[in-house]
Amino acid sequence: MKAAIVTIGDEILIGQIVDTNSGFIAKSLDKIGIETHEMLSISDDRQHILDTFALLQNKVEVVVITGGLGPTKDDITKHTFCEYFEDTLVRNAEVENHVIDLIERALGRVASQINKDQALVPSKCTVLYNQVGTAPGMWIKKENTVFISLPGVPYEMKYLIENQVIPKLVREYQRPYIVHKTILTYGQGESHVAERIEDWENQLPQCIKLAYLPSPGRVRLRLTARGEDKEQLEEAIATNVKSLDAIIHDIIVGFEEDATIEVVLGKMLKENGKTIATAESCTGGKIAQLVASVPGASAYFKGSVVAYATEVKSKVLGISDAFIAEHSVVSKEVASAMALSVQKMMQTDYAIATTGNAGPTKGDGDAEVGTVCIALATPNSVLVEEFNFGQPREKVIDRAVIKSLEMLQKEILKNLS
Amino acid sequence: MKAAIVTIGDEILIGQIVDTNSGFIAKSLDKIGIETHEMLSISDDRQHILDTFALLQNKVEVVVITGGLGPTKDDITKHTFCEYFEDTLVRNAEVENHVIDLIERALGRVASQINKDQALVPSKCTVLYNQVGTAPGMWIKKENTVFISLPGVPYEMKYLIENQVIPKLVREYQRPYIVHKTILTYGQGESHVAERIEDWENQLPQCIKLAYLPSPGRVRLRLTARGEDKEQLEEAIATNVKSLDAIIHDIIVGFEEDATIEVVLGKMLKENGKTIATAESCTGGKIAQLVASVPGASAYFKGSVVAYATEVKSKVLGISDAFIAEHSVVSKEVASAMALSVQKMMQTDYAIATTGNAGPTKGDGDAEVGTVCIALATPNSVLVEEFNFGQPREKVIDRAVIKSLEMLQKEILKNLS
Numbered sequence: 001m002k003a004a005i006v007t008i009g010d011e012i013l014i015g016q017i018v019d020t021n022s023g024f025i026a027k028s029l030d031k032i033g034i035e036t037h038e039m040l041s042i043s044d045d046r047q048h049i050l051d052t053f054a055l056l057q058n059k060v061e062v063v064v065i066t067g068g069l070g071p072t073k074d075d076i077t078k079h080t081f082c083e084y085f086e087d088t089l090v091r092n093a094e095v096e097n098h099v100i101d102l103i104e105r106a107l108g109r110v111a112s113q114i115n116k117d118q119a120l121v122p123s124k125c126t127v128l129y130n131q132v133g134t135a136p137g138m139w140i141k142k143e144n145t146v147f148i149s150l151p152g153v154p155y156e157m158k159y160l161i162e163n164q165v166i167p168k169l170v171r172e173y174q175r176p177y178i179v180h181k182t183i184l185t186y187g188q189g190e191s192h193v194a195e196r197i198e199d200w201e202n203q204l205p206q207c208i209k210l211a212y213l214p215s216p217g218r219v220r221l222r223l224t225a226r227g228e229d230k231e232q233l234e235e236a237i238a239t240n241v242k243s244l245d246a247i248i249h250d251i252i253v254g255f256e257e258d259a260t261i262e263v264v265l266g267k268m269l270k271e272n273g274k275t276i277a278t279a280e281s282c283t284g285g286k287i288a289q290l291v292a293s294v295p296g297a298s299a300y301f302k303g304s305v306v307a308y309a310t311e312v313k314s315k316v317l318g319i320s321d322a323f324i325a326e327h328s329v330v331s332k333e334v335a336s337a338m339a340l341s342v343q344k345m346m347q348t349d350y351a352i353a354t355t356g357n358a359g360p361t362k363g364d365g366d367a368e369v370g371t372v373c374i375a376l377a378t379p380n381s382v383l384v385e386e387f388n389f390g391q392p393r394e395k396v397i398d399r400a401v402i403k404s405l406e407m408l409q410k411e412i413l414k415n416l417s
Numbered sequence: 418m419k420a421a422i423v424t425i426g427d428e429i430l431i432g433q434i435v436d437t438n439s440g441f442i443a444k445s446l447d448k449i450g451i452e453t454h455e456m457l458s459i460s461d462d463r464q465h466i467l468d469t470f471a472l473l474q475n476k477v478e479v480v481v482i483t484g485g486l487g488p489t490k491d492d493i494t495k496h497t498f499c500e501y502f503e504d505t506l507v508r509n510a511e512v513e514n515h516v517i518d519l520i521e522r523a524l525g526r527v528a529s530q531i532n533k534d535q536a537l538v539p540s541k542c543t544v545l546y547n548q549v550g551t552a553p554g555m556w557i558k559k560e561n562t563v564f565i566s567l568p569g570v571p572y573e574m575k576y577l578i579e580n581q582v583i584p585k586l587v588r589e590y591q592r593p594y595i596v597h598k599t600i601l602t603y604g605q606g607e608s609h610v611a612e613r614i615e616d617w618e619n620q621l622p623q624c625i626k627l628a629y630l631p632s633p634g635r636v637r638l639r640l641t642a643r644g645e646d647k648e649q650l651e652e653a654i655a656t657n658v659k660s661l662d663a664i665i666h667d668i669i670v671g672f673e674e675d676a677t678i679e680v681v682l683g684k685m686l687k688e689n690g691k692t693i694a695t696a697e698s699c700t701g702g703k704i705a706q707l708v709a710s711v712p713g714a715s716a717y718f719k720g721s722v723v724a725y726a727t728e729v730k731s732k733v734l735g736i737s738d739a740f741i742a743e744h745s746v747v748s749k750e751v752a753s754a755m756a757l758s759v760q761k762m763m764q765t766d767y768a769i770a771t772t773g774n775a776g777p778t779k780g781d782g783d784a785e786v787g788t789v790c791i792a793l794a795t796p797n798s799v800l801v802e803e804f805n806f807g808q809p810r811e812k813v814i815d816r817a818v819i820k821s822l823e824m825l826q827k828e829i830l831k832n833l834s
Contacts, residue, residue: 010641013443013456014443014453015443015447016599017630018435018436019439019456023434026430041457042455043454043455048455112608114608191529192529195529195531213433214570284718285697285704286702287702288702289700289703292700293811301701303724303729303733304721305722305733306695306705316722316762345732346728361713392572394710397710
């Protein structure tokens with residue numbers, strides 16, 4: 001069973017905003033066995049919308065459309081819907097009451113005609129009620145394809161996908177099974193890994209597909225199995241993961257169903273009753289922010305000192321100017337001292353510290369652009385490493401963030417095994 | 418002149434990674450007057466790639482393709498290129514030398530055959546040399562359309578767009594002008610703003626298009642003018658922005674050419690010789706990280722205390738337990754005290770502090786989920802506001818980050834005017 005995801009809106013086509021909706025929708029469809037065949041971003045243009053609908057009609061069973069449903073003039077999706085489905089707009093009383101209620105309650109003002117007109121929907125559609133916003137979702141079937149239109153505001157889209165679209169698809173369609181397993185490796189490049197597992201790759205059964213997902217410093221190997229028999233697929237995946245592990249056990253750092261490193265780490269910290277803090281220079285708080293982005297992070301994340309200016313390293317973290325002058329601000333010694341200081345200050349089991357020069361130009365001290373020292377204070381010791389992550393700036397910051405979380409993950413795993 | 422952007426890779430279609438490349442490419446094309454007509458994400462599948470190329474052939478003048486160029490088996494773009502262009506792969510000596518050099522120098526190991534085969538390129542293509550990675554870019558013209566293939570790794574793609582693709586397009590094509598101007602408003606919803614400016618919108622000249630870009634707490638109005646005469650377009654934009662400002666001056670907080678709020682703020686702080694620090698609870702370091710993400714931020718950003726746990730607010734920021742107990746941890750009083758404390762500790766002109774409950778469940782204290790108090794310490798005073806940003810968690814955090822930067826921007830603008 002195949003789907004297409006269509007995003008309507010010029011703001012995406014001029015690069016003003018990045019489309020994160022399509023990824024969320026694809027992931028949600030994938031979980032219930034619906035394969036996203038393609039994603040398209042098109043303009044707020046009547047003809048372009050009509051052409052796209054015609055192109056997808058009967059080619060895929062499900063088309064999920066986001067955007068183009070707001071109250072203002074640049075939104076034309078609803079009228080184009082009527083044209084495509086040979087329908088007319090009718091007023092939906094339940095939606096109108098909800099819109100009036102939402103605006104009066106949340107904003108304390110009277111709903112305008114423009115607001116009320118959000119309750120106009122094509123007569124043939126099934127309305128998907130949007131409890132968190134004013135634009136309703138719409139579900140219309142034509143021949144073998146169902147067209148589902150959702151507002152573009154991310155949390156409204158998410159609400160409708162989770163509470164309306166997915167349950168309705170599950171009720172109304174028979175779907176095959178899709179099983180994914182992602183193996184995290186680090187320390188070797190994509191082609192090096194590929195060489196090591198070539199024989200294994202060649203013997204994979206037809207129902208399993210392998211993909212390499214390289215990113216700075218690591219390669220993820222994603223296995224996808226598709227078929228009718230869920231148990232058989234899961235068994236095939238398990239057998240092949242086991243034989244893969246026998247070949248590259250040295251570089252495998254974990255497995256991922258669906259989770260990012262900060263989620264995996266959070267779970268490990270919580271389950272083991274351990275806490276963490278960070279002291280960050282070149283990463284500017286990005287490690288803290290990533291750790292804190294996980295719901296429930298307060299169980300293990302205490303806080304951070306972002307010591308961006310050298311003087312903050314001395315004043316707040318208490319590392320003496322003489323010590324910094326002796327070792328230079330970007331050094332293993334200063335990184336270690338930062339980690340120990342914040343560990344003590346916030347009384348945590350673990351503490352991560354970064355100091356480096358992300359570029360583009362040399363900052364305080366004389367470290368080469370791209371140099372980052374990462375220290376990890378544990379209950380018994382301090383581990384510290386120096387890296388050069390090259391350029392550009394965003395790559396240096398991102399690699400330092402990932403590397404430091406990987407160091408922590410590895411250390412916790414070591415203590416567990 | 419029109420372009421299409423095509424992303425190849427199953428990892429995008431299952432929602433494992435979000436496509437940020439297309440937005441960057443669209444923005445770069447837009448700046449030189451090339452309009453992105455559509456974006457497509459398709460699978461690593463030979464037939465799907467061939468069908469997509471055929472669909473775009475002669476429909477747009479430029480097709481930019483990312484992904485599918487790595488060294489491993491799941492990458493088939495290069496072979497499909499040869500099939501579509503009726504071409505064969507040949508070894509490019511310059512690319513091969515670069516690949517060998519990069520691997521030996523950066524990784525200290527001998528380049529494998531898989532590595533060396535990255536130097537195989539279609540014979541008809543112009544190679545776009547990739548100084549920051551091993552996969553070269555390729556440029557092949559067929560009839561009225563040029564197909565440009567780039568690696569999917571974001572910084573390699575960016576390097577090639579900036580250093581090879583854009584300069585080559587500028588040299589080889591005549592392009593019209595596109596002028597954008599975005600007006601930032603806040604405090605009123607999309608439909609409310611639309612009602613206030615309806616008459617103004619109806620009198621806009623044909624060459625100017627208006628779009629509403631709503632996001633939590635604010636609405637951006639984007640004007641786009643397209644035509645042959647650059648001066649005339651800029652004049653039309655300036656005239657209409659002036660007449661718009663006369664109508665909704667009370668809610669306009671700034672203008673944006675291309676810059677995000679952290680870049681605009683950074684420029685303002687730097688030009689005025691002012692410095693900033695943050696003390697963050699519910700935002701977990703995200704304000705610090707955003708401020709620090711701007712190259713050159715060390716000129717005005719000193720650091721942050723991320724006081725996620727209540728005890729860090731007392732131990733590190735020196736706010737007494739009694740004071741916290743009296744006012745509760747999510748309160749205007751505690752936010753103000755946090756801002757003043759970090760301002761003093763890091764000796765800055767301004768300091769931002771946040772304390773709140775981002776949810777999904779109640780944390781320390783008894784604040785409703787979604788409540789956030791934001792304080793801004795200035796050289797003379799402390800401003801503080803309480804908000805309820807609702808749910809979900811990510812929306813609360815993002816709105817708190819944006820709102821706090823807007824409070825700072827407004828305050829600096831007030832002092833300048």
